[in-house]
Amino acid sequence: MLDIRNLHVAIGDKPILKGIDLQVKPGEVHAIMGPNGSGKSTLAQVLAGREGYHITAGEIRYEQQDLLKLAPEIRAREGLFLAFQYPVEIPGVTNIYLLKAALNARRKHLGLPELDAIDFLQLVKDKLKLVNMDEAFLYRPVNEGFSGGEKKRNEILQMILLEPKLALLDETDSGLDIDALKTVSEGVNTMRDPARSILLITHYQRLLDYIKPDVVHVLAQGKIIHSGGPDLARTLEDRGYGWLDTDQEVAV
Amino acid sequence: MTRSHTETAQAWLSGFQAEFTRKETDLAWLGALRNQARATFQKQGLPTTRTESWKYTSLAPLLDTEYHLAQTEEEAAAQPYVPSTEGFRIVLVNGHFAPGLSRLPQTEEWGLMSLYEASRLTPGRLEDHLLHPNLESGFSSLNEAFWEDGVFLYLNPAAQVKEPVWIICVNVAHQASISHPRLAISLGRHSRLALIEYHVGQGPYLSNIRSTIHLDENAHLDYLRLQCEHPLAHHIADIEFTQRAGATLQSHSFTLGGALSRISLSTCLSDAKASCRLFGLMLGQNHQHQDEHTHIRHAAAHTHSEEHYRSIQDDASHGIFCGRIKVEAGALQCTAKQTSHNLLLSPSAEATTLPQLEILNDDITCSHGATVGQLDETALFYLISRGLDPDEARALLKQAFAKTILDSIPNPALKDKISRLIQEKLGQPLRQGGAHVFFHD
Numbered sequence: 224m225l226d227i228r229n230l231h232v233a234i235g236d237k238p239i240l241k242g243i244d245l246q247v248k249p250g251e252v253h254a255i256m257g258p259n260g261s262g263k264s265t266l267a268q269v270l271a272g273r274e275g276y277h278i279t280a281g282e283i284r285y286e287q288q289d290l291l292k293l294a295p296e297i298r299a300r301e302g303l304f305l306a307f308q309y310p311v312e313i314p315g316v317t318n319i320y321l322l323k324a325a326l327n328a329r330r331k332h333l334g335l336p337e338l339d340a341i342d343f344l345q346l347v348k349d350k351l352k353l354v355n356m357d358e359a360f361l362y363r364p365v366n367e368g369f370s371g372g373e374k375k376r377n378e379i380l381q382m383i384l385l386e387p388k389l390a391l392l393d394e395t396d397s398g399l400d401i402d403a404l405k406t407v408s409e410g411v412n413t414m415r416d417p418a419r420s421i422l423l424i425t426h427y428q429r430l431l432d433y434i435k436p437d438v439v440h441v442l443a444q445g446k447i448i449h450s451g452g453p454d455l456a457r458t459l460e461d462r463g464y465g466w467l468d469t470d471q472e473v474a475v
Numbered sequence: 476m477t478r479s480h481t482e483t484a485q486a487w488l489s490g491f492q493a494e495f496t497r498k499e500t501d502l503a504w505l506g507a508l509r510n511q512a513r514a515t516f517q518k519q520g521l522p523t524t525r526t527e528s529w530k531y532t533s534l535a536p537l538l539d540t541e542y543h544l545a546q547t548e549e550e551a552a553a554q555p556y557v558p559s560t561e562g563f564r565i566v567l568v569n570g571h572f573a574p575g576l577s578r579l580p581q582t583e584e585w586g587l588m589s590l591y592e593a594s595r596l597t598p599g600r601l602e603d604h605l606l607h608p609n610l611e612s613g614f615s616s617l618n619e620a621f622w623e624d625g626v627f628l629y630l631n632p633a634a635q636v637k638e639p640v641w642i643i644c645v646n647v648a649h650q651a652s653i654s655h656p657r658l659a660i661s662l663g664r665h666s667r668l669a670l671i672e673y674h675v676g677q678g679p680y681l682s683n684i685r686s687t688i689h690l691d692e693n694a695h696l697d698y699l700r701l702q703c704e705h706p707l708a709h710h711i712a713d714i715e716f717t718q719r720a721g722a723t724l725q726s727h728s729f730t731l732g733g734a735l736s737r738i739s740l741s742t743c744l745s746d747a748k749a750s751c752r753l754f755g756l757m758l759g760q761n762h763q764h765q766d767e768h769t770h771i772r773h774a775a776a777h778t779h780s781e782e783h784y785r786s787i788q789d790d791a792s793h794g795i796f797c798g799r800i801k802v803e804a805g806a807l808q809c810t811a812k813q814t815s816h817n818l819l820l821s822p823s824a825e826a827t828t829l830p831q832l833e834i835l836n837d838d839i840t841c842s843h844g845a846t847v848g849q850l851d852e853t854a855l856f857y858l859i860s861r862g863l864d865p866d867e868a869r870a871l872l873k874q875a876f877a878k879t880i881l882d883s884i885p886n887p888a889l890k891d892k893i894s895r896l897i898q899e900k901l902g903q904p905l906r907q908g909g910a911h912v913f914f915h916d
């Protein structure tokens with residue numbers, strides 16, 4: 224599904240990612256944890272195709288394709304989805320417009336017929352229930368005036384509507400209350416499928432209680448310094464990242 | 476040898492003033508008004524960039540052109556530019572009344588007729604309206620001196636006109652020509668009107684429009700102007716409202732066309748509880764130059780104004796918004812609110828925004844805000860990351876920027892049509908001609 228080799232990324236002259244290797248197979252859920260500023264969002268943004276990042280070395284393959292050669296909109300239509308750490312407010316564009324345009328862009332790309340207004344509305348109403356959102360959110364401008372939790376739910380709504388093959392969730396759990404965390408997790412769990420992969424960026428063990436990952440990675444100072452099973456998250460929660468930093472220094 | 480600007484203006488004027496024919500058929504008082512306006516022009520000349528309120532608009536492209544006075548034109552030649560509208564309308568072609576394209580009412584309640592007809596049918600009423608003109612710029616004086624025809628629209632007290640009334644100014648120019656449509660509009664007490672002004676045409680013309688619009692006590696006007704002039708054309712408009720006690724005005728100004736466009740819109744809130752809401756949207760492309768000056772004068776206590784202008788400038792276009800608000804010393808407990816937001820789509824595009832607040836008492840609530848920015852890259856990426864085409868995403872954000880102005884159009888059918896017109900303009904390159912095709916569905 225996703226194969227990242229020796230990825231080096233700089234912003235301006237400043238190296239941020241310094242040799243990332245990561246392989247995600249279909250059906251797997253991976254979690255990426257790591258201190259603030261370590262480069263987790265940078266990795267997610269590079270995967271989604273944001274401009275302004277210099278790929279100084281390495282390669283990324285997504286479904287046997289060279290991901291870095293694909294325009295961001297093509298990546299999306301090919302089934303890559305990023306739930307933003309900070310979902311963007313877009314005054315003047317309604318949520319329903321974006322949802323419909325996004326879904327139809329993906330369907331068209333896949334050679335499927337575009338959905339008309341009526342079929343779309345029926346579909347999106349079903350999905351709204353899954354994330355416990357009121358229909359009124361459809362007619363509001365994208366994320367404008369949404370609370371932190373509502374924005375995150377809206378990301379999940381987009382995800383389950385678009386049915387991506389690879390979902391990247393950048394701190395979708397941050398700022399959620401306990402009930403919302405549960406709803407969001409359930410939303411993600413409905414997406415689990417042998418043909419779909421999920422990459423969760425998170426700071427908290429709690430999310431991983433609901434969505435059990437296959438692998439947990441620690442990203443620090445631009446590198447994956449440690450990978451382990453689901454228990455690693457609990458160890459990190461107890462001991463922090465300090466002991467790993469030490470390991471790395473020893474290893475270097 | 477250098478000439479003074481009044482001499483330059485005189486030389487420019489001499490190109491077309493001999494072609495003026497109306498004068499002989501005028502009423503005596505009208506002839507006197509024209510003479511007075513011409514004398515005023517001789518002193519004023521045309522504004523120059525040294526004139527404070529014309530600082531950003533050079534008239535060199537006009538002064539370098541030898542204009543002829545626009546002649547009457549076959550209605551058939553103008554027909555394609557006239558939108559299919561419902562209800563009553565009056566059409567001016569090259570500044571001349573086009574009866575075959577107009578639909579005029581037959582009613583006691585209110586009147587809509589050519590200005591020239593009005594000088595025959597209801598000279599007293601017209602004289603009341605036209606007398607004591609406020610000839611602030613050389614263009615107003617020129618219009619006053621040289622109008623061939625125009626529109627007289629009046630509402631008797633309490634008249635309620637149900638359907639919007641259209642004033643359509645078409646120019647069809649085979650050579651550089653100048654027309655001076657003169658609009659005189661008067662709303663009686665407690666009367667109510669929705670008025671749509673549409674400017675369109677073909678060729679290298681200069682349309683020098685002057686409107687005086689009077690709202691008597693408690694009258695209400697929904698005014699909407701749509702400037703869709705030809706890309707070679709120049710549009711100069713001077714619109715002067717006066718509002719008596721309790722009169723309410725809502726104005727929408729859409730500036731889309733023309734090479735050079737200058738709109739001066741002023742209102743005087745002369746008595747208590749008069750209020751206005753002014754909205755504007757300018758869309759500039761290529762080398763278009765769009766200058767809008769508004770002036771709201773709070774001359775009495777408890778008068779209220781609200782003003783929201785937005786501008787989207789692309790390529791090498793330049794948009795200027797200057798919003799002057801004057802609150803007189805005796806005008807206590809007024810509110811005045813102004814915003815101006817500008818979106819630049821290209822490094823060569825320019826936006827100038829100038830709030831000018833002159834407030835002569837402390838007992839008022841006033842706010843203003845102005846921004847100049849570019850498309851939000853983060854928002855753009857967000858949309859694209861959802862699979863939207865980058866061009867579509869860009870068009871969507873531009874439309875979103877225009878939306879607050881469009882949403883404030885009170886008439887839903889009109890709002891829908893204009894929104895689609897704006898959408899079309901923002902989504903694809905500038906088309907030749909105006910928006911008439913758009914209104915034909």
Ligand SMILES: Nc1ncnc2c1ncn2[C@@H]1O[C@H](COP(=O)(O)OP(=O)(O)OP(=O)(O)O)[C@@H](O)[C@H]1O
Nearest residue numbers: 234237239257258259260261262263264265266308
């Ligand atoms: N546009 C930018 N210009 C300069 N530095 C940047 C820019 N964007 C990110 N950085 C830097 O890159 C580093 C990695 O940032 P990133 O957002 O990827 O961290 P993160 O691991 O997601 O952190 P957090 O857990 O706080 O979300 C940080 O030091 C950040 O300051």
Ligand SMILES: [Mg+2]
Nearest residue numbers: 263264265308
């Ligand atoms: Mg982050």
